[in-house]
Amino acid sequence: MNQVLENPISSIRLVTVAGPPSSGKTSLILHTAAVLLEQGLRIGIIKFDCLTGDDHKRYERAGLPVKKGLAGGLCPDHFFIANIEACVQWGISQGFDLLISESAGLCNRCSPHIKGVFAVCVIDHLSGVHTPRKIGPMLKNADLVVLTKGDIVSQAEREVFTFRVRQANARASVLPVNGLTGQGSLLSAGHFKTAPAIDSLNGMRLRFTMPAALCSYCLGETRIGPDSQIGNVKTMDFT
Amino acid sequence: MGKVIEKAGVDPGLLTLGIDTLLEKYPYLTDFFSALGIDPFPGQKTLSMLIESLSPDHLSQFNLDHHALSAQVLEFIAKMEQCRYKIHGRMDHLVIGAGFDKDGCPEAMGITLFPGEVVSVVGPTGSGKSQLLSDIECLAQGDTPSGRNVLPDGKTPDARSRFSGEFRLVAQLSQNMNFVMDLTVEAFLHMHAESRLIDNIPGKIEQIYQSAVMLAGEPFSLDTAITSLSGGQSRALMIADVAYLSASPVVLIDEIENAGIDRVKAVSLLLNKEKIVLIATHDPLLALSCDRRIVIKNGGIADVVKTLEAEKKSAACLAGLDKKLGLLRERVRKGKHLVFDQNFFNSN
Numbered sequence: 001m002n003q004v005l006e007n008p009i010s011s012i013r014l015v016t017v018a019g020p021p022s023s024g025k026t027s028l029i030l031h032t033a034a035v036l037l038e039q040g041l042r043i044g045i046i047k048f049d050c051l052t053g054d055d056h057k058r059y060e061r062a063g064l065p066v067k068k069g070l071a072g073g074l075c076p077d078h079f080f081i082a083n084i085e086a087c088v089q090w091g092i093s094q095g096f097d098l099l100i101s102e103s104a105g106l107c108n109r110c111s112p113h114i115k116g117v118f119a120v121c122v123i124d125h126l127s128g129v130h131t132p133r134k135i136g137p138m139l140k141n142a143d144l145v146v147l148t149k150g151d152i153v154s155q156a157e158r159e160v161f162t163f164r165v166r167q168a169n170a171r172a173s174v175l176p177v178n179g180l181t182g183q184g185s186l187l188s189a190g191h192f193k194t195a196p197a198i199d200s201l202n203g204m205r206l207r208f209t210m211p212a213a214l215c216s217y218c219l220g221e222t223r224i225g226p227d228s229q230i231g232n233v234k235t236m237d238f239t
Numbered sequence: 240m241g242k243v244i245e246k247a248g249v250d251p252g253l254l255t256l257g258i259d260t261l262l263e264k265y266p267y268l269t270d271f272f273s274a275l276g277i278d279p280f281p282g283q284k285t286l287s288m289l290i291e292s293l294s295p296d297h298l299s300q301f302n303l304d305h306h307a308l309s310a311q312v313l314e315f316i317a318k319m320e321q322c323r324y325k326i327h328g329r330m331d332h333l334v335i336g337a338g339f340d341k342d343g344c345p346e347a348m349g350i351t352l353f354p355g356e357v358v359s360v361v362g363p364t365g366s367g368k369s370q371l372l373s374d375i376e377c378l379a380q381g382d383t384p385s386g387r388n389v390l391p392d393g394k395t396p397d398a399r400s401r402f403s404g405e406f407r408l409v410a411q412l413s414q415n416m417n418f419v420m421d422l423t424v425e426a427f428l429h430m431h432a433e434s435r436l437i438d439n440i441p442g443k444i445e446q447i448y449q450s451a452v453m454l455a456g457e458p459f460s461l462d463t464a465i466t467s468l469s470g471g472q473s474r475a476l477m478i479a480d481v482a483y484l485s486a487s488p489v490v491l492i493d494e495i496e497n498a499g500i501d502r503v504k505a506v507s508l509l510l511n512k513e514k515i516v517l518i519a520t521h522d523p524l525l526a527l528s529c530d531r532r533i534v535i536k537n538g539g540i541a542d543v544v545k546t547l548e549a550e551k552k553s554a555a556c557l558a559g560l561d562k563k564l565g566l567l568r569e570r571v572r573k574g575k576h577l578v579f580d581q582n583f584f585n586s587n
């Protein structure tokens with residue numbers, strides 16, 4: 001776990017980092033990358049966002065090469081999966097050992113995790129004890145769950161939160177990391193560098209299906225009313 | 240890592256047991272099922288019958304089929320039981336092997352800590368107290384900036400358990416920590432006790448509540464929302480909770496001197512629970528209530544000072560002084576005047 005494994009030519013280790021907005025994804029990645037840069041790894045970052053975002057500046061400031069993908073009106077996770085292979089090829093062409101993608105984390109129904117690619121979910125302790133249940137696939141299908149902001153909540157709440165996370169995903173490693181000081185990032189770094197090396201994602205599969213954009217609103221409709229609702233529409237049951 | 244399904248402890252025999260038997264033995268299954276929108280109404284069904292009765296449509300919402308769900312339930316039970324087992328594991332001592340200071344010079348010494356011992360960590364701000372506490376938390380193996388080795392029972396911890404975060408050696412309390420959950424004291428303690436998989440939850444709640452009130456000095460009720468407790472009450476509840484409910488054998492306390500609680504009682508409560516207690520502090524009363532003091536300088540342990548018998552006597556006077564200050568604080572709280580002279584401190 002403590003040695004960097006030899007990276008065969010023209011392959012790259014990929015880590016997908018997902019988590020709700022402001023949960024500490026960028027903070028985790030910056031601290032983890034700092035540990036790994038120290039160990040001599042070459043690291044690239046891909047940041048997926050919806051409309052705008054300043055995360056790429058934080059990565060640049062840390063000396064990490066970064067590419068930004070803006071999903072615009074699409075679900076950012078749908079946008080992610082359509083573009084991640086190109087990102088991998090960019091990473092390989094740049095000669096990185098490790099490529100880390102940060103998701104926008106706005107869609108609780110979708111999850112960017114891919115079978116055979118190391119999957120990380122970041123949640124913060126402030127988000128409430130029910131969050132582990134609510135955020136579904138991106139937590140349930142992760143290999144590593146990182147819990148941030150433990151420095152400002154009580155020990156008891158951290159323990160309850162960890163327990164809830166384990167209930168939602170008994171298989172993952174669960175580590176606390178302080179996004180401000182980086183405490184705990186040594187252990188997350190140990191996980192990142194053992195991510196499987198890949199040369200292409202073609203033919204690989206998502207861990208969880210993403211719902212298709214099937215209704216008229218997915219296609220840009222803004223009017224409300226039955227005439228505007230075309231396609232796969234689900235209605236609430238009031239009985 | 241992670242992709243390998245942990246098979247240890249998985250018992251397929253559980254599938255043939257009745258649901259009511261299982262729910263009684265593994266109460267946390269209720270939560271597991273409700274998270275999946277499954278009502279495990281107790282009846283004559285076995286676990287495998289329950290799983291088979293679920294519609295594929297329902298399961299597909301969770302990206303599961305019958306087979307995957309069976310595997311997941313068994314894995315879940317195995318993992319939870321593993322946690323329960325770990326919790327009962329006990330540590331005899333904790334070795335902190337010397338590393339290096341900020342200039343790369345070898346530290347003067349390491350230290351071995353024992354349960355039921357309280358040790359303070361002293362040194363100027365920025366001297367490296369946090370690095371020591373952080374080394375202990377992540378079970379440093381010569382791979383942190385200090386190069387220290389932290390060895391439970393003197394042994395190198397298993398890398399798998401270190402990296403999986405399964406075994407949390409350390410419970411932490413600091414001035415910055417607050418309660419954030421929207422719960423009453425009682426509901427909160429109940430939730431914590433439940434997550435620790437312990438028996439006799441109401442008894443535990445009562446114990447913690449009583450100790451917390453004793454430490455806080457100002458009473459509060461079980462119906463109080465935890466977010467509306469005063470600073471002192473929150474601190475008191477956190478300490479009592481760590482003493483009775485935390486699984487971690489080591490407790491790190493960062494600066495509780497201004498918390499408005501009975502610090503000496505707080506420390507002795509933790510000690511009675513056979514924990515190793517480390518306190519980063521500048522407070523003389525707290526420092527003297529410790530058995531030893533780790534002195535940090537320039538990132539390294541410069542010395543370990545044993546508290547002298549003579550110091551214990553001085554601590555007694557200090558405690559008297561502290562009590563007097565407490566009386567004055569009480570008068571401020573009640574809106575009274577504070578007129579006193581030297582005699583106030585000398586009298587008993």
Ligand SMILES: Nc1nc2c(ncn2[C@@H]2O[C@H](COP(=O)(O)OP(=O)(O)OP(=O)(O)O)[C@@H](O)[C@H]2O)c(=O)[nH]1
Nearest residue numbers: 021022023024025026027148149150177178179180
């Ligand atoms: N106190 C505390 N604050 C934290 C911690 N981790 C992150 N933060 C703060 O939380 C805020 C959000 O952190 P980011 O790392 O930007 O979160 P993110 O998930 O990348 O956010 P988006 O990419 O915008 O969704 C920042 O102000 C951080 O400084 C932590 O462990 N403790």
Ligand SMILES: [Mg+2]
Nearest residue numbers: 025026055102
């Ligand atoms: Mg970010």
Ligand SMILES: [Zn+2]
Nearest residue numbers: 075077107110
């Ligand atoms: Zn989506």
Ligand SMILES: [Zn+2]
Nearest residue numbers: 214215217218
């Ligand atoms: Zn739609």
